[in-house]
Amino acid sequence: MGRLDGKVAVVSGAARGQGRAHAVRLAAEGADIVAFDVCGGFTYTRAPAATVAELEDTAAQVEALDRRCLAEKVDARDLPALTALADTAMAEFGRVDVVVVNHGIWTVDRNSWELPEESWQESIDVLLTGAWKVQKAFIPKIIEGGRGGSLVFTSSVNAVVPQPGAVAYCAAKSGMQMLMKVLAHELGPHEIRVNTVNPGSVDTDIRLGGNIEKSIEYYPYVFGQGNRQLLGGTNARPPSIIADAVAWLVSDEARFVTGALIPVDAGRMVW
Numbered sequence: 001m002g003r004l005d006g007k008v009a010v011v012s013g014a015a016r017g018q019g020r021a022h023a024v025r026l027a028a029e030g031a032d033i034v035a036f037d038v039c040g041g042f043t044y045t046r047a048p049a050a051t052v053a054e055l056e057d058t059a060a061q062v063e064a065l066d067r068r069c070l071a072e073k074v075d076a077r078d079l080p081a082l083t084a085l086a087d088t089a090m091a092e093f094g095r096v097d098v099v100v101v102n103h104g105i106w107t108v109d110r111n112s113w114e115l116p117e118e119s120w121q122e123s124i125d126v127l128l129t130g131a132w133k134v135q136k137a138f139i140p141k142i143i144e145g146g147r148g149g150s151l152v153f154t155s156s157v158n159a160v161v162p163q164p165g166a167v168a169y170c171a172a173k174s175g176m177q178m179l180m181k182v183l184a185h186e187l188g189p190h191e192i193r194v195n196t197v198n199p200g201s202v203d204t205d206i207r208l209g210g211n212i213e214k215s216i217e218y219y220p221y222v223f224g225q226g227n228r229q230l231l232g233g234t235n236a237r238p239p240s241i242i243a244d245a246v247a248w249l250v251s252d253e254a255r256f257v258t259g260a261l262i263p264v265d266a267g268r269m270v271w
């Protein structure tokens with residue numbers, strides 16, 4: 001018996017990386033999955049774009065666990081598309097219990113004042129406004145069910161620890177913390193829990209395309225000696241480590257946890 005038997009979980013940014021790990025892990029716990037991803041490029045990021053083939057692979061991995069998967073190419077910045085997806089999910093599965101707002105981009109620049117305005121706007125649109133839009137589309141479906149539920153935002157160590165060269169990312173993730181806390185208040189009466197998981201370095205494609213190299217080039221005193229953390233092992237951890245935390249957070253084992261920031265960062269935040 002899984003911890004999420006009979007439930008339906010939505011995961012944004014599910015084509016690869018942590019989003020795929022969450023989709024597959026929550027399916028292994030018994031949930032049917034709504035997986036979506038923009039599967040496209042951005043103007044101001046360096047990492048390669050996720051693909052529709054990757055999203056289909058996520059769906060195949062969910063289905064291999066005997067769970068159903070509704071997988072669609074949807075942009076978290078597109079509220080009408082999100083609302084349509086939420087309606088399709090209800091038509092297909094009849095309920096929504098869990099939402100993992102995981103999608104994200106990361107870009108590194110020399111400093112805040114030379115950052116192009118459009119780059120700032122792209123990151124804020126995706127990371128902060130996009131997170132707000134995902135909850136706007138799906139929370140009414142959880143409320144409608146009247147069974148309570150759980151919402152997890154994938155934030156970052158950078159919600160708390162500044163990363164020079166990544167002002168929009170840090171500001172958006174920091175803003176996400178207050179988005180989470182306000183929602184935790186508003187949704188408490190509906191028995192819907194709202195939390196953030198705050199990863200340290202995770203080994204995913206978001207790090208590719210030169211972001212790490214640029215971080216070291218621009219700010220060697222911060223990045224030159226690798227990541228600062230308290231536990232040993234490799235610096236970047238596999239996405240399954242974050243999925244372990246998310247699987248717990250959305251389960252009944254965490255039924256008394258809401259409004260919380262959960263670091264999964266090998267102690268990076270207290271360095």
Ligand SMILES: NC(=O)c1ccc[n+]([C@@H]2O[C@H](COP(=O)([O-])OP(=O)(O)OC[C@H]3O[C@@H](n4cnc5c(N)ncnc54)[C@H](O)[C@@H]3O)[C@@H](O)[C@H]2O)c1
Nearest residue numbers: 013017018037038050075076103104156201202204205206
């Ligand atoms: N990898 C790390 O070191 C790390 C550390 C802390 C936090 N995070 C956060 O973890 C989350 C997952 O990232 P990841 O590490 O798996 O990287 P990733 O690049 O492998 O996955 C991110 C996914 O989000 C999708 N996406 C981006 N914008 C989207 C949008 N507007 N609509 C729908 N999908 C969109 C991308 O296409 C991609 O598939 C992100 O929010 C990221 O900020 C990552």
